[in-house]
Amino acid sequence: MPDSRPVAVVTGAAAGIGRAIADALADAGHRLALIDLADPSEAARGGLAFTGDVASAADRDAFVRAVEDRFGGADVLVNNAGVSCIAPAEETPLDEWRRVLEVNLTAPFALCQALGRGMLARGRGSIVNVASIAGLRGVSDRTAYNASKHGLVGLTRTLAGEWGGRGVRVNAVCPGWVKTPMDVADQAAGGYVDADIEQQVPMGRFARPEDVAAAVRFLADPQASGFVNGVALPVDGGWTADASWTSLRLRKR
Numbered sequence: 001m002p003d004s005r006p007v008a009v010v011t012g013a014a015a016g017i018g019r020a021i022a023d024a025l026a027d028a029g030h031r032l033a034l035i036d037l038a039d040p041s042e043a044a045r046g047g048l049a050f051t052g053d054v055a056s057a058a059d060r061d062a063f064v065r066a067v068e069d070r071f072g073g074a075d076v077l078v079n080n081a082g083v084s085c086i087a088p089a090e091e092t093p094l095d096e097w098r099r100v101l102e103v104n105l106t107a108p109f110a111l112c113q114a115l116g117r118g119m120l121a122r123g124r125g126s127i128v129n130v131a132s133i134a135g136l137r138g139v140s141d142r143t144a145y146n147a148s149k150h151g152l153v154g155l156t157r158t159l160a161g162e163w164g165g166r167g168v169r170v171n172a173v174c175p176g177w178v179k180t181p182m183d184v185a186d187q188a189a190g191g192y193v194d195a196d197i198e199q200q201v202p203m204g205r206f207a208r209p210e211d212v213a214a215a216v217r218f219l220a221d222p223q224a225s226g227f228v229n230g231v232a233l234p235v236d237g238g239w240t241a242d243a244s245w246t247s248l249r250l251r252k253r
């Protein structure tokens, strides 16, 4: 009997938030097609595991061909792979700016195009872009990252309008800070410490990869979120909603 389980593509799925998203979508009954710079076999649960760079057109083409050959296309695309870049604006090298934009914005657009065509032809699909609260607000020393994530939110809203009428929903999740290898690297570079983040969040903690994965699972599922299209959903414990000053926020805990 043909396997009728939906197929979910997740980028950057070998570690961190992407790994949690792959686990959540597999638990929800999806077959997985994963791509990462590091071999994502362990996360793939017998699905497609592709080692490659989403910013490389050749790698993307080979990955999309492999998805089509094996599954005939994707029902869900989660553009999660991303890189950070912390530097004062006036010192951010242009080649680093370009790399961040390539990985965080151009690659998601190219994958939306490549896998979205099949979704449009079949009249159904859900795309979830992993942006950030840095796609909703400015944060100093992150010009390239924030511009890429603001761009990703803009891409999400535009595709939602353009493709929603043809059955393809496009949404974004905007996590607050999450404890992943990205956070460890950023803290090691002296960017911030745990308390900086915890004081900023009304709920008093970092986001967990599972918090983000649960939101992605909701947006991927047409039964749960079938009329949700074009949102940039903060998964941030209330950070972006709260304009209280720090001492006031802390008094409310």
Ligand SMILES: NC(=O)c1ccc[n+]([C@@H]2O[C@H](COP(=O)([O-])OP(=O)(O)OC[C@H]3O[C@@H](n4cnc5c(N)ncnc54)[C@H](O)[C@@H]3O)[C@@H](O)[C@H]2O)c1
Pocket: 011, 012, 013, 014, 015, 016, 017, 018, 035, 036, 037, 038, 052, 053, 054, 055, 080, 081, 082, 083, 084, 103, 130, 131, 132, 133, 174, 175, 176, 177, 178, 179, 180, 181, 182, 183
């Ligand atoms: N960690 C946070 O605090 C945080 C907050 C908000 C949003 N995000 C976003 O969530 C996403 C995942 O972040 P994370 O914290 O899990 O990062 P991470 O660095 O811990 O893991 C990212 C994964 O993506 C892979 N990857 C990176 N560049 C790639 C490329 N060019 N091609 C293929 N794979 C690539 C890495 O190998 C790694 O497995 C990113 O888009 C990030 O911007 C992270």
